[in-house]
Amino acid sequence: MASALTDKLSRLVKDLRGQGRITESNVTDMLREVRMALLEADVALPVVRDFIARVKEKALGQEVLGSLQPGQVLVSIVNRELAATMGEGVSDINLAAQPPAVILMAGLQGAGKTTTTAKLAKHLIDKRKKKVLTVSGDVYRPAAIEQLKTVTAQAGAEWFPSTPDQNPVDIGRAALDYAKKHFFDVLLVDTAGRLAIDEALMLEIKNLHAALNPVETLFVVDAMQGQDAVNTAKAFKETLPLTGIILTKTDGDSRGGAALSVRQITGAPIKFAGTSEKLDGLEVFDAERHAGRILGMGDIVALVEQVTAGVDIEAAKKLADKVKSGGGFDLNDFLAQIQQMKQMGGLSSLMDKLPAAMAAKAGQVDMVKAEKDIKRKEGIIHSMTPLERRKPELIKATRKRRIAAGAGVHVQEVNRMLKEFEQMQEMMKKMKGGGMMKMMKRLGGMKGMPKMPF
Numbered sequence: 001m002a003s004a005l006t007d008k009l010s011r012l013v014k015d016l017r018g019q020g021r022i023t024e025s026n027v028t029d030m031l032r033e034v035r036m037a038l039l040e041a042d043v044a045l046p047v048v049r050d051f052i053a054r055v056k057e058k059a060l061g062q063e064v065l066g067s068l069q070p071g072q073v074l075v076s077i078v079n080r081e082l083a084a085t086m087g088e089g090v091s092d093i094n095l096a097a098q099p100p101a102v103i104l105m106a107g108l109q110g111a112g113k114t115t116t117t118a119k120l121a122k123h124l125i126d127k128r129k130k131k132v133l134t135v136s137g138d139v140y141r142p143a144a145i146e147q148l149k150t151v152t153a154q155a156g157a158e159w160f161p162s163t164p165d166q167n168p169v170d171i172g173r174a175a176l177d178y179a180k181k182h183f184f185d186v187l188l189v190d191t192a193g194r195l196a197i198d199e200a201l202m203l204e205i206k207n208l209h210a211a212l213n214p215v216e217t218l219f220v221v222d223a224m225q226g227q228d229a230v231n232t233a234k235a236f237k238e239t240l241p242l243t244g245i246i247l248t249k250t251d252g253d254s255r256g257g258a259a260l261s262v263r264q265i266t267g268a269p270i271k272f273a274g275t276s277e278k279l280d281g282l283e284v285f286d287a288e289r290h291a292g293r294i295l296g297m298g299d300i301v302a303l304v305e306q307v308t309a310g311v312d313i314e315a316a317k318k319l320a321d322k323v324k325s326g327g328g329f330d331l332n333d334f335l336a337q338i339q340q341m342k343q344m345g346g347l348s349s350l351m352d353k354l355p356a357a358m359a360a361k362a363g364q365v366d367m368v369k370a371e372k373d374i375k376r377k378e379g380i381i382h383s384m385t386p387l388e389r390r391k392p393e394l395i396k397a398t399r400k401r402r403i404a405a406g407a408g409v410h411v412q413e414v415n416r417m418l419k420e421f422e423q424m425q426e427m428m429k430k431m432k433g434g435g436m437m438k439m440m441k442r443l444g445g446m447k448g449m450p451k452m453p454f
Helices: 002-017 024-040 045-059 070-086 111-127 145-157 168-183 199-212 227-239 257-266 287-294 300-310 315-325 330-341 346-351 356-362 367-382 386-390 397-407 411-442
Strands: 100-107 133-135 158-160 185-188 216-222 244-248 269-274 282-284
Touching: 002 386, 024 045, 045 070, 045 257, 070 257, 070 287, 100 111, 100 133, 111 145, 111 185, 111 216, 111 244, 111 269, 111 282, 111 287, 111 330, 133 145, 158 168, 158 346, 199 227, 216 257, 227 257, 227 386, 244 257, 282 356, 287 346, 330 367, 330 411, 346 367, 367 397, 397 411
Parallel strands: 100 185, 100 216, 133 158, 133 185, 216 244, 244 269
Antiparallel strands: 269 282
């Protein structure tokens, strides 16, 4: 997210760290660069002015001027104020209400409300162990109700039926009554969006809010909107008592303006960020960690969380026991390692959380090509028979030609994949009998990071 802003600010951070002496002149020069970077990222002008004023006041204070490492201190001030602009730390979702806790989803059409409703349902089920019911009050958009039904089922929640001929307030009341009678913990209400703000939309959602009295009213905003997001946020804030914001499409090529603007404009905290199109692609928003990402410092905590969540601990333990006992590492195990990488969200998702310096080095690898290569390996192994996967030594010229034809690749690619497998097989042999610890030391002690075939 906010790649252009990250590039500019991370370069500034690098320059600042090297400053042995901070003066009013070089602070002014630095702030001019920051101002331009923020404006180009489509951050609202009032937000930029306020941010620059706060940083300047603290940058010219004794904390920086009296420091032995003023450049480092100045970077920490920029980081701290950037986090303060987006909120302080983490703002958890509020479910402190007599069940069912009603959550109203608001926003413009195209912001991703329906998919985000299902993502939030999955989050509440998986992380908070809640029984969740969803309902659609969008009686205008074709197939909106069916879309919510589909994604709700995928999320593992229950869907309350509604039809386009019903009134949204009546739908909401009926769903609330059903949720009470069937002991649901949370009711998520997906509302209608429009292509632009209009009075009819605002009046309808205002009436729905009054009828349901939600514990949370979440404003879903497209992170790629930039300055437009600010205008939308103002209109919704004037109509509804917003309690939180969900940023969607933060994995897109956005300039980052929405993240830095909407919180200050609405006064409502950013509670979640959509990180991918998958239903598990919703993460709790942490302003401090997000500021670190924008400044090119990365988000190692999020990286570890993503890797940990994607790793099948039981499968990893079985493989470790198999290797330790002398069992051979076969192509089924190799395939499982490839699938682990996919479960982690892929290479590009992991790269996004690396510090800028590390990402730049890794960026020399073509990520799109690497992702395709992983899928190609998976296709090659799927073209093999169960016996070939268990006994790769059986795969000679005739079998290679058949496998290549089945996977739609050249024989050379089958040979390349088998060579990589053999290298990993050799590595696994060295892990037997305590060799794993030696290998971990050679890898720099990164015990939590599994070796992946890419």
